[in-house]
Amino acid sequence: MEALGYFLTPWLDPKLLFLVAAGTFAGVYVGAIPGLSVTMAVSILIGFTFTWDVYPALCLMVGIFMGGVYGGSRTAILLNIPGAPSAIATALDGYPLAQKGLAGEAIGISTVMSFVGGLIGIIVLAVAAPAVSDFALTFQPRDFMLLAILGILLVGSLSGESLVKGIFAGALGLLIGTVGMDPLTAEERFTFGFTQLWGGISFIAVMIGMFGVSEALAQLHHVDKTAVKQTISRIVPTWSSILKYLPLSLQTSSIGVIIGALPGTGGDIAALMAYDHAKRVTKNPEVPFGQGAREGLVAPETANNAAVGGAFIPMLTLGIPGDAVTAIMIGALYIHGLNPGPMLMIDQPQMFWFITGALVLANIFMLIFGLTGIRIFTRIVEMPRTVLLPLILLLSIVGAYAVNNAITDVYWMLAFGVLGYFMKSYGYQLGPVILGVILSRLLDENWRRAIISEQGSVAGLFRGIATSPLSLVLAAMVVMIFVSQTPVWRRFRRKIGLERIEHDQDAPGSGA
């Protein structure tokens, strides 16, 4: 009963209610504008709100977080530019839908499904937080390592043309992530004697370059074409279509919560794994995946919003961030004198229930703003490309510059923009590059921790994997991805009469 009181605090106080609404509204647009990330918005917000009381500050940040994860899907659908890493998978089928003039329907489905996913994520957070955190506590460094490898390989294999090109892209991303001073030994890696490289290459610069600049450059090919006229007559999806995708959304929400709850993995991996799951379980999609399958939109959108609730589990109960945004949220909680970790639930249970309440509220506001603001938003697509493309390039430069106020980041962004443009042109996927950059540090640290804990013996590491059920499952999945790409496996599938489920080869949207 006491918990319910804390849960309802943000609902009953008009000021807190307004702040959650304002945060969510801002989050939707921040997430949607390429070059503006939720990570950036939340970190800048800390600067504004650290003098505030903890409740209003949390309301604003929770709203931005929830709205931002959803907002990333908007530009993924309309422009094939994921506003956030968690929307990379959304672009795969969302953009083809918009190209067919079904942007309104795509946004409607993704909004309702984000709401469903978000709600399931929060329910799991409230009910199962202690159990899931106990499970995550048993993770060994080798499990984190396997999880990181699995994430990159999944993106590499599901995004299309060839696993070899996917591996190259993933390895390139991992390498970019290792540039700079080694965090453990302060040894220089790939700095080539430049002190500017000691701090590494800004991940935001790589992301904006690869997804902002290279996409804008690629769109110059079609600059003379008029933008697809967006038919937005039907935004609110029908009950029947919601009910149709409900079973799938429940499955992908579960994936989202679990992946979100694993430390180090967030909505981006959750969305990609859910997309892969949908591709496997949907035997006969109305439209092939990669060409505008609605299942391919439902899966990542439920999963990435469910991952928000999931990500809060380790953040609040263990003090371990699920991704970059939750890492900044942890910083914000520290500033406000809270100590996220196992003791938070015991010392300050009111804080846990307050955050849960604010999350539910933000989820509701996301649904309202998502379904009402579309008409204004789709105008962006109706803007002539001759104006839109220079503006995207300008925003990309501002975004890259703003992260560290460094012009070097702008140069990096441009360099990666040009590289990304050529990689796209020659059939390389850019998704694995970004994932590699994000996961590089996690993989590096956990590989070294795993190998040190086995006294430097690879045999010991394999023995450890073989004797732990969790590690064994993860390792088996990694092996499966390789096996599934070999000619032997394809022959085997044909022999037992299974058709290929992959339809995304040469798909127009798979370039994201």
Added chain:
Amino acid sequence: MHDKRHRSAGEIAFNAVLFIVSLVLLWSAYAIAGFESLSSPGALPMAVALAMVVSSGLVLLDGWRHTQRDQTGFLKDILPPAVIVMMLFIAGYALLLVPLGFLPTSLLFLTLSILYLRRGGLIFALGVSAFALLLVYIVFRLIFTVLMPSGIVPEAEMLAAFGQLFGGAR
């Protein structure tokens, strides 16, 4: 954009560049700590650089085997003039940003690119650019307080004067 059975223009050259860069990076990764230990700072860089060398090598080999070319032309389909010009524009923007400042460089960049892409209409280009720049300025500079280089524009003084105008003299 990419045909699986045929090579696009410039594909082998690009893949060859990736392969050579991967080799250089592998050498550079080896130079970090050599084969000192599996948990050295150079272990992961060497592993991923090796993965890059092997995968880019396989892609290059694959392209070599498929000798049939498709109908694409490098300056027509891969790198058309519009892309080259816009690449030069953004490179110029990045170079001028610090010395000239955010406002004049952005206005110049937007106007020139809209002019080039639309081929004509100076008034339209200038008007749209100025309006877009105003919006960007309000959102980023004033709401998000992103610090952009002010360059030749006495921005701080202008903002202060503006603030005094509305806030009254103190």
